Amino acid sequence: MPFGIEEMFFSKTDKRGVIDDFNDVFVRVSGFSGEDLCGAPHKILRHPDMPKAVFWLLWNGLQNDKAVGAYVKNKTKDGKYYWVFALAAPVSDGYFSVRIKPSSEMHEQVIALYKEIRAAELAEKLTAEQSAQRLLARLQDMGFPNYGWFQSAAFGLEYEARQTALKAPPMLDVANTQTASKLTEDLQRELADLAGEFDGAEILTANMKIFAAKLNQGRAVINEVAKNYDLMLRDIQSHLKTLLVPPKSDGIWNMPEGQRAGFMLCGYHLLNEVVHGYEAEKAASGEAVTPEDMHQLHMLRSAYKGQSDKSVDDCVKSALTVQRRIEFLLRMVLGLSTIRIACRVEAGSLRQTAHGLDTIVGRLDEFQDRIETRMVRIQQLATDILMSIGTR
Ligand SMILES: Cc1cc2nc3c(=O)[nH]c(=O)nc-3n(C[C@H](O)[C@H](O)[C@H](O)COP(=O)(O)O)c2cc1C
Structure with missing residues (x-):
């Protein structure tokens, strides 16, 4: 399901992963209506090719108060698919996820990696956690000591590739x-x-x-x-x-401070775009942006900047x-x-x-x-x- 490199979509969930907010791009690309999405568990987008290892890592990070960057292949309502690079993070009453279109070389490597991990999950009947350990071991083979290192490198590359594709001046x-x-x-x-x-x-x-x-x-x-x-x-x-x-480099989420600074800064810039885009979207549709939505977005944006x-x-x-x-x-x-x-x-x-x-x-x-x-x-x-x- 195509979507533009300039587009960015987001969703917000409660603590259980039940969707309670999203933007128009999300509705269009996923093929679900606003009514379908509101109150639905996020897993309605789950594509069968996705290794459960990735969701194990996503939830492990979110529940440990980390921002998590991950490549995700999603399923649309009519059975098509689309790839995203998602940046998800905890907010006061749930989780917030922003997605961009992946376009770096890293994405190609990850497609092959996910295929291998998903096949192992099915053939060896791995639990989600066992599969996550397998994924982490493969990332080590690729030169990333843990998931924190991988996600900061991947996000940096995706962010840069997107800026280049958009012919935007380098940040x-x-x-x-x-x-x-x-x-x-x-x-x-x-x-x-x-x-x-x-x-x-x-x-x-x-x-x-x-x-x-x-x-x-x-x-x-x-x-x-x-x-x-x-x-x-x-x-x-x-x-x-x-x-x-x-x-x-120990644990799943540790990363050098310099890498964290870059990761969080890219998050801040993405959130900036989301804030402006969401305001414009609401203005175009004549809907008011609820202060609660904006407050959450602003808080998250400052949290990324503060951590950077x-x-x-x-x-x-x-x-x-x-x-x-x-x-x-x-x-x-x-x-x-x-x-x-x-x-x-x-x-x-x-x-x-x-x-x-x-x-x-x-x-x-x-x-x-x-x-x-x-x-x-x-x-x-x-x-x-x-x-x-x-x-x-
Ligand atoms: C903020 C947030 C965003 C999520 N985005 C997606 C998504 O885009 N696609 C997806 O399949 N799962 C997403 N999930 C994870 C789902 O909640 C779920 O864990 C996953 O689809 C796997 O389902 P399962 O745990 O029942 O196997 C998201 C969760 C959160 C908290």
Whole structure:
């Protein structure tokens, strides 16, 4: 059943999923009359191709107070079908769902995925929950650690594809939030790699101590240098660990704050269109928009914006902390340099008797260059995050 990419439809249900409000596009596309829809359970649209896994996830999310984005194939009254990308969320007395026409590449992948999951459900007589676990495992194979990650990626892609199809100017706030989100994940990866460098550095001082043990002259000095270097390394390492916050990927709904910010912001823009469209629709039909309807829509719109802003704030806070801490750690690395120079001086004076110390010092030089380069890169990433958020 065709409908335009510019069209958007919504429905509202009570807590049981019984429809109590909708717009004209919904009536036209579903083929049901307003009387059919009002008071009907939402499952009158259920298409037999739809895996029950998806509805299990939808209800799990809504009942846990989450906004849920999902691809859904629906059945019309006369047996046709239409695909939507739906964004559903809890409101005070029920649930509200906005739908757009899916047009991104992700939709093609999901059609194949749903086919596979539905076939498994029927062949293996899976319960809805078992099937949801199967779906989550397949999403992991596709690179999404959980449903939260998947839905934010899918919604971002659908939103962007729709804007492109409508030849609408790109939404700068969405683009910048997505950039900040990606940079925040890059930043965490860089921090983890830097921590890895420090873990690997223990071998450098261990080698130095082994080397010192073989010396007659200079043993105490080299040992002391190695001990100090070790202490400094450990100190830096423990500061670094406080900055490591791997993106949340456990559970079904967790997602990195940057992704949440983008997801909620797209939700806000969709709701904006719904509010304006609904007002225009009511005005055209001469019907009054009930204050209750509008209130719900406005509340949901501000909730999406509020959650997006909060997640953006979290990204800003973590970028600022990283900037401050790395500045401090760079100063500590300077301290490491002092010890390394002491070691180099010692290597010079022991050159005749201590062959091999030069190589060890050379490794320290390389290590130090690598961590300084990484730290500068991390600072740049933190600055870029703040810049992209600042230009939202
Ligand atoms: C806000 C909201 C929107 C929903 N939209 C749809 C929909 O478009 N299509 C659909 O088949 N089910 C939709 N559902 C889910 C149905 O309530 C129902 O769970 C689903 O059709 C599967 O039916 P079953 O649970 O009896 O198997 C929606 C539920 C809510 C709360």
